[in-house]
Amino acid sequence: MDIGDTFEIEVDGQTILARRGQTIAEALLANGLRALRTTRKQAPRGVYCGMGICYECRMIVNGIPNVRTCMTLATPACKVTTQDDSRITFEK
Amino acid sequence: MREFELIIIGGGPAGITAATEAARMGACVALIDENQHLGGKVFGPTGNTIPDSTSDKIEHNLRRQILKDLDRVGDKIAVYLNTEVWDIVDQRMALLYAKEGSAGHLKHIKGKKLIISVGAFEKAIPFPGWTLPGVFSVGGLNALIKKGILPGERFLIAGSGPLQLVLADHLIHAGAKISAIVNAASLRDIAARAFQLITSIDAFRLRSGVEYLWHIKRQKVPIYSSYIISKVYGSNEVEKAEIVRVDGLWNPIRGTEQEISVDTLAYGFGLIPCTDLTRLCGCKHFFDERLGYWRVELNEKMETTVPGIFAAGDGLTIKGYSAAIEEGRVAAIEACNQLERVDRREADRLLRPSLRKLKRFKRIGQIMDTISSPRPGIFNILTDDAIVCRCEEVSVQDVVSAVADGAGDVNDIKRRTRLGMGHCQGRFCGQVINELIWKLTGIRKQREIFTPRTPAKPVPFACLAGE
Numbered sequence: 136m137d138i139g140d141t142f143e144i145e146v147d148g149q150t151i152l153a154r155r156g157q158t159i160a161e162a163l164l165a166n167g168l169r170a171l172r173t174t175r176k177q178a179p180r181g182v183y184c185g186m187g188i189c190y191e192c193r194m195i196v197n198g199i200p201n202v203r204t205c206m207t208l209a210t211p212a213c214k215v216t217t218q219d220d221s222r223i224t225f226e227k
Numbered sequence: 228m229r230e231f232e233l234i235i236i237g238g239g240p241a242g243i244t245a246a247t248e249a250a251r252m253g254a255c256v257a258l259i260d261e262n263q264h265l266g267g268k269v270f271g272p273t274g275n276t277i278p279d280s281t282s283d284k285i286e287h288n289l290r291r292q293i294l295k296d297l298d299r300v301g302d303k304i305a306v307y308l309n310t311e312v313w314d315i316v317d318q319r320m321a322l323l324y325a326k327e328g329s330a331g332h333l334k335h336i337k338g339k340k341l342i343i344s345v346g347a348f349e350k351a352i353p354f355p356g357w358t359l360p361g362v363f364s365v366g367g368l369n370a371l372i373k374k375g376i377l378p379g380e381r382f383l384i385a386g387s388g389p390l391q392l393v394l395a396d397h398l399i400h401a402g403a404k405i406s407a408i409v410n411a412a413s414l415r416d417i418a419a420r421a422f423q424l425i426t427s428i429d430a431f432r433l434r435s436g437v438e439y440l441w442h443i444k445r446q447k448v449p450i451y452s453s454y455i456i457s458k459v460y461g462s463n464e465v466e467k468a469e470i471v472r473v474d475g476l477w478n479p480i481r482g483t484e485q486e487i488s489v490d491t492l493a494y495g496f497g498l499i500p501c502t503d504l505t506r507l508c509g510c511k512h513f514f515d516e517r518l519g520y521w522r523v524e525l526n527e528k529m530e531t532t533v534p535g536i537f538a539a540g541d542g543l544t545i546k547g548y549s550a551a552i553e554e555g556r557v558a559a560i561e562a563c564n565q566l567e568r569v570d571r572r573e574a575d576r577l578l579r580p581s582l583r584k585l586k587r588f589k590r591i592g593q594i595m596d597t598i599s600s601p602r603p604g605i606f607n608i609l610t611d612d613a614i615v616c617r618c619e620e621v622s623v624q625d626v627v628s629a630v631a632d633g634a635g636d637v638n639d640i641k642r643r644t645r646l647g648m649g650h651c652q653g654r655f656c657g658q659v660i661n662e663l664i665w666k667l668t669g670i671r672k673q674r675e676i677f678t679p680r681t682p683a684k685p686v687p688f689a690c691l692a693g694e
Contacts, residue, residue: 156272157374164371164378169360170463176620179463181360182378183617185367186268187261188348188501190650190685191358191617201650201685205367206326208263 142211159204159215160185160192171204172218194218231257231305232566233559234321234338236312236504239267240548241344241540241555243293248559250300252568257336259307259323261684265297266290267346268366269548273373280396282435286548293552313682313690315341315508318533324686334690340535340562343505344555347498347541350520351386351655352601353615353623354608356459357494365390365495372397379491383468385409385456388497388599392439395448405448406489409470411477411496411605412598413453423594429549456494457484457608465490471608478604497599500542503652506679508536514674518544518593519600521676527582529558537562545596550588553581606662615663616656618649623663630667637661637675650685653677 140155144162153162160182163171170179171194183191187206195216196202200223204215233249235242238260246258258265264272270290297304307323314322320337349364356362361379363371365386371378372394382398382405384391391408398405410417425433443450451470457479458469472483499520502512510531511524522544529537537558540551557578564574609615611624621644629643637660640646646660647653653660657677665671682691 157376161371161374161376165376169378171360174620178358178620179360180358180617181464183358183362183367184349184364185370186348186364188651188654189364189617193650206261 142209144209144212145214147215147217153209157209159194159196159202159207159209159213161205162209163204163215170217173220175220177221228320228335228337229257229305231255231336231338232568233257233340233342233562234336235259235342235344236321237267237344237346237540237542238262238265238306238308239344239346239540239551240270240289240293241346241542241551241558242267242342243270243297244552244555245342245344245539245559245562246304247293247297247300248556249563249568250303252560252563253303254563254566254568256304257307257338258304259310259312259321261309261311261326263309265294265306265308268370270294271370280435280438281431282393285431289548289552311684311686312504313684313686315504318508318536324684324690340537340565341508342529342537342539342555342558342562343508343542344538344540344551344558345501345504345542347500347545348654349495350497350499350599350601350658351495352605352608352659353613353655354456354458355610355613356461356465358614358617359459359461359465360463361461361465361490362459362492362494365394365493366498368491368493369394369397372401372403375401377401377403379465379489380404381406381489382491382493383407383409383456383487383489384493385454385468385470386493386495386497386599387411387601388495389436389595390495390497391493392436392443394493395443396439399442399446399448405443405446406487407449407451407470408443409451409454409456411453411455411473411601413475416598417452420594420598428591455479455605455608456492459492465492468492473604475602476604477602479607496601497596498541498545499658500544501654502542503654503679503683505531505536505538505542506676507681507683508533510536510538512676514676515544517600518596528561528578529554530561535562535565544589544592546588546592550585550592553584553588556581557585603662606659606666609659609663609666615659616644616646616649616653618651619645619647621646621656626660626663627667630664635664635668636672637664638678640664641677647677652680652683 457471460467505523539554539558
């Protein structure tokens with residue numbers, strides 16, 4: 136599979152490079168970003184199961200909270216934000 | 228609503244083979260997977276960094292072959308990717324949620340027969356610190372490495388099971404530093420099973436196993452047998468791990484703790500079948516004490532206790548892709564017989580080779596599972612500060628308080644503490660909550676499992692409203 140062809144995505148206002156075919160979680164981990172969310176008790180969380188089961192890698196993607204980044208492909212210009220569970224009160 | 232003769236949920240080796248087989252017999256098939264690709268965890272896309280071990284080559288060829296076979300009958304199969312099944316109504320209708328960015332907007336599909344082949348996930352026992360970023364499941368980290376991503380610098384592999392060796396080999400090929408491999412099983416346990424294993428597994432697997440061990444030895448990776456991980460330290464990410472020696476029942480032995488400086492941990496005790504959909508359908512399940520997990524009850528033709536609902540692959544018992552392929556085939560042939568696409572005599576003729584192969588796979592699976600299955604002493608690493616339910620942040624201490632307040636069973640603990648109510652729907656805490664309650668109350672009651680609820684996976688509210 137072709138994993139060449141890089142593009143930029145935005146993470147908390149910073150730009151990182153992602154490769155076509157990578158999930159958002161993979162792009163973040165490839166750039167050394169591992170803490171992706173903080174819980175209601177302000178504990179850091181990151182990718183754990185890597186296969187869509189544990190829901191730990193949830194982030195805000197293009198304004199939508201609770202998106203499993205391990206199951207979502209990175210796309211050019213997508214905007215990803217670290218999720219703070221204590222500030223998410225309802226789903227938009 | 229579109230109607231099909233056969234709906235297959237899960238597009239791994241079992242689901243792909245089932246779809247191909249059923250389409251060949253002329254059935255109208257829907258194949259659903261929540262990923263963006265078919266192939267599941269083993270046959271999913273990889274990067275360009277796959278090492279050339281014997282197993283990897285065989286996997287690669289097999290993957291190409293089953294996808295090619297599927298493609299030949301592809302016009303008879305509707306494939307729904309990026310799509311979750313969040314409910315199954317009347318044991319025939321699958322309610323779908325097509326995730327953002329996927330093409331299909333279909334909400335419901337109906338099938339006369341159903342094959343559930345949703346695979347497996349990691350078996351894990353909580354320990355203090357296991358929620359820190361940098362702790363991965365063994366399978367999850369392995370998938371990342373296969374795609375060419377190294378999410379750390381100094382790795383520790385802990386737990387048990389054959390996947391440890393596969394991951395270690397992939398890490399070595401990727402140029403990573405493995406600080407240690409920590410295996411809960413004792414050398415004696417492994418040696419006791421070695422003969423059984425050698426005489427039952429395929430030659431290529433044996434060869435791969437030897438290759439893995441050779442690579443690990445050449446890298447001088449320290450291996451700790453009869454050790455488990457007891458704690459991980461770090462403020463925002465993993466910075467250090469503590470391991471401890473265990474006895475034959477995996478009880479931690481005080482005073483044998485050692486610290487290892489690592490930033491990434493792979494942790495797991497083998498795999499367990501994913502049973503949420505078969506449970507939601509009302510199929511009968513039982514807890515297999517020897518294998519250490521809940522299993523769906525089946526007849527030898529892969530049919531569950533609900534007529535017309537079949538199951539196949541690692542969602543039943545953990546045997547790997549070769550067995551999954553045969554089980555998928557058996558389920559499809561039997562479903563097609565019920566659909567009158569193939570008569571009984573021809574079906575039996577087609578079933579024979581697969582049923583014969585499956586007998587052997589069953590034996591291998593049992594040997595693997597009994598080596599990796601956690602022994603009771605390990606529950607002693609569940610100290611008060613360990614988080615049991617990751618989603619709702621319920622600690623052992625919270626469960627202790629609930630039990631002190633009179634909670635006596637699993638669903639009672641769930642109501643009082645929210646344990647098991649979070650996003651993952653109790654898939655991880657459900658693995659240990661019985662043992663924890665037994666330990667705290669001193670009474671070994673009958674084992675329970677959370678009542679299956681709709682939606683099986685979290686979906687947006689609009690989905691439930693049916694809009």
